[in-house]
Amino acid sequence: MGYRNLQECIADLEQRRELVRIDVETDPYLEVGAIQRRVYRAGGPALLFTRVKGSGFPLLGNLFGTMARTTYIFRDTLDGIRRLVELKINPASLLKHPLDFAGAPRAALHLLPRTVNRGPILAHRATIDRLPQLTSWPRDGGPFVTLPQVYSESPSRPGFRHSNLGMYRVQLAGNRYRLNEEVGIHYQIHRGIGVQHAEAIARGVPFRVNIFVGGPPALTVAAVMPLPEGLPELSFAGLLGGRRLEMVAPPGQLPMPAEADFCISGVIDPTKTLPEGPFGDHLGYYSLAHDFPVLRVEQVYHRPGAIWPFTTVGRPPQEDTTFGAFIHELTGALIPEVLPGVKAVHAVDAAGVHPLLLAIGSERYVPYEAGRQPRELLTIANAILGNGQLSLAKYLLICPHEDNPPDIHDIAAFFRHILERVDWRRDLHFQTRTTIDTLDYSGSGLNQGSKVVIAAAGDKRRDLPAELPAGLRLPDGFTAPRLCLPGVLAVQGPACSGSFTAPDPDLERFSAFYGSDDPLNRLPLVVIVDDSDFVARTLDNFLWVVFTRSDPAADIYGIGAASRCKHWGCEGSLVIDARRKPHHAPPLEDDPAVERRVDALAAPGGPLHGII
Structure with missing residues (x-):
């Protein structure tokens, strides 16, 4: 059975020596984030900061810092989820007719949240300024929630079956936000909350949003999962957490997990946007300040003994790299079901995830052709670029499985396979004015840029030099x-x-x-x-x-x-x-003074000695 709440998880990890308490005072402005990044790079434990400057709430970092710890946290449910994936159950049918799936694993029984009348989350109230004001990078526009679970429901079809739980950036203060009254909600294009927000505007009704922080660890993972249509994130949180999720709803408000640590409840202003950011983001640069929706804060709830989990977002690899690997482990087998003809897809973490996709497809259109060339591959590439967040990719490199390519996660070998076969006269296919990742500033404007498909098939065309060619010349200035x-x-x-x-x-x-x-x-x-x-x-x-x-x-x-x-x-x-351009965002850089403070914590007698 999975953890009921975050406190149970912390107690278990501490007993296993997978969690270390940091009992010296630490500053949520830059220092805590720098510590978490260093411990993540060292493959270290989860970190519980018990004395946080300016806040009475402890901070929890690096909870998902290693794949081994992540799989341990969900050890009781992974086999059941894998069996459900193998069964390829239609999630909408399972929710409507659960008895029809009596032979499915017991995990399916945890899909339906349970409504309760009371819960720890309702015990206490706070204000935004009492929450940990975590700021990760020197140029950040203010403190942010870095592991938020933003919950909303369809205005026309309220209820959890048509709900959305996503990890969208939340700025707590700074810029022109009225402290304790407003927070910023930054959601990127192609996110589920955007559809519901547009529906609320069209219907002229208030768009209520709850922001959960903490709670059962399964909720955090559910908020970043690319789930099939018809399976709400709350249902997946029940599957992954090994128990039905208990939800409590104060009168006139959206439901919230009874065991959450915090919940910021409010309404997105239908007419107002404010500058949000800058913020150090997962491409390794700052995403700059732009106008985004504003949440009018009505209540801030927290449970007794509430703990504020956080992560740091920056140039990969970071803790969200583990999220990506874990998601692939759970859902990789479903890719051929969602995208027929596709054998494998790899969003390359080191390239910032969205900028570069590698894919293996099929080439069956003209099997009698003497020399294989990209045909079906182009159809498959269009399907990939039309599917969910994969549509944000800029570069898609694809080859057919009939050419016996290497493992798609062996990136160097995959590049070699493509470059040995590609014909630059034939194999480049551009989309020149389209959407790219909101956080990517290489294009012509916010959300705007281009894509290219590099589809290579057939016999090897060339040997690749492993050293500089003799007689290599360069123009002046190069x-x-x-x-x-x-x-x-x-x-x-x-x-x-x-x-x-x-x-x-x-x-x-x-x-x-x-x-x-x-x-x-x-x-x-x-x-x-x-x-x-x-x-x-x-x-x-x-x-x-x-x-x-x-x-x-x-x-x-x-x-x-x-x-x-x-x-x-x-x-x-x-x-x-690939040079830096005048319109690019600045890259993230550590603060030397803060890094020296972290070094001091790692000295003999310090809480990080032997960890970093």
């Missing part, structure tokens, strides 16, 4: 060629000073410098960067820089490029401009 992967060259270019609206003259000059017979063309991919040593140092550096600092339509060039029948391609090397 220096320090470094091999990142076989066939992938990083070149340090002049600082970018151009605008998004016109081709960059330095990149055009670089591409025009080479003829079709130049040795450079032995390298199918060339990336122009600000620091080639940094980019070539690790695979993660290459993935992060290239795919977070480029927009396909604006930043892809090529040797011998030409357009034929509106299709763009190139005869020689593909060139990606």
